[in-house]
Amino acid sequence: MPRVLVAYVHFIDGLNRRVGRFAMYLLYVIMAIMIVSMLTKAAHVPALWTLEMAQFTLVAYYMLGAPFALQTDVNVRMDLIYGRFSHKGRALTDVFTVFCLMFYLGVMLYGAFDSTVYSFEMSERNPTAWRPVLWPIKSIITLAFGLMLLQAVALLIRDVATLRGVKL
Template sequence: MPPWTVSYVRRVEAFNYRVGRFAMYLLFVIMAILLYSSFTKIVHLPALWTLEMAQFTLVAYYLLGAPYTFQLGTNVRMDLLYARFSPRSQAMWDVVTIFCLIFYLGVMLYGAVESTAYSFEYGERNPSAWRPYLWPIKLIISFSFLLMLLQATVHLIRDIAVLRGEEI
């Protein structure tokens, strides 16, 4: 494989690894928010922001962790037939199917960027008692889809390398 592709694979995977490791700790943030919510309900001073903040943090946890999960190969896969294939056949099948994933992620990224731009432009807020701005979570969603798209291209490059008998 050309040196620039190897460099691209290494840089994307290193970045997604760091983001994924950071995202793992968001679970503790969610727990802290929910514990705070429980405490405030016990003392009869419930906070309005805790449920939505926990939901936003869960979205960030899930979506920022997705490229990391895909990178490690721990994503859910229907292995009924795939697991029986040789590594070369698996790579060939992945090269065919990854284009569906890349198309899907491209459409999702386009929609996420459009929605984020709308939120910035109009100051969109969540219709609740707390009324937080929605652009921060929409920006995280857009960023997550971009990282997932980059990781899918890395997966494609790795599969092409396997088909060529090379390893990155």
Template sequence: MPRALVAYVQFVDGLNRRIGRFAMYLLYIIMAIMIWSMVTKAFHIPALWTLEMAQFTLVAYYMLGAPWALQTDVNVRMDLIYGRLSHKGQALTDVFTVFCLMFYLGVMLYGAFDSTVYSYEMNEKNPTAWRPVLWPIKTIITLSFGLMLLQSVSLLIRDVATLRGEKI
């Protein structure tokens, strides 16, 4: 494989691994928020922000961890037929199916980007008592779709290398 493609795969894999490892620790922040919510409710002074903040943190946890999950192949897959294929057969199947994934991620990235720009321009706020601005979480979602798209290109390059008998 050309050095530029190998460098791309290594860069994207390293970036998504670091971001995924960071996202993994967001679970502790979610737990801290929920504990704070529980404590404040016990003293009859519930915080308005805890439910939404926990939801936003969960979205960040899920979305920022998704590219790493895609990279490490821990995503859910129907292995009825796929699991019986040889390594090269799986790579050939993945070469065709990754284009469906890339199309889906492209559409989602387009929609997420439009929604983020709108949210930023209009200073969109969640219609609740706390009324947090929404552009930060929408930016994280857009970034995540971009990282997943980059990771799917990395997977395509790996699968083509496997079909050529090379390893990256």
């Protein structure tokens, strides 16, 4: 395999591993927000921001963790037939199916980017009492789709290397 492809795979794997590790700690942020929500309600001064902030943090947790899940192969799949394939058989199957994934992620990235630009230009806000701006969470979603697309390309390169008998 060309060195540039090997370097690409290692760089993207390292990047998504670090982003995924960061995303794992967002669960603690969600818990802290929910504790603040519980305490303010118990004190009869409920905070308006806690529900939405917990939802936004959950979106960031889920979306930023997705590329790491794709990298570590913990995503859900139907293993009725796939699980019986050899290592090279799985790689061959993945070479064909990853193009469907990349098409899907490309469409989602395009839509997310377009929505983020609109949100930023129009200063779009959530229509609630707190009225937070939406471009930060939409930017995170766009970033996550970009990272997932880059990880899908890395998986394609790794599967082609497997078919050629090269270990990455």
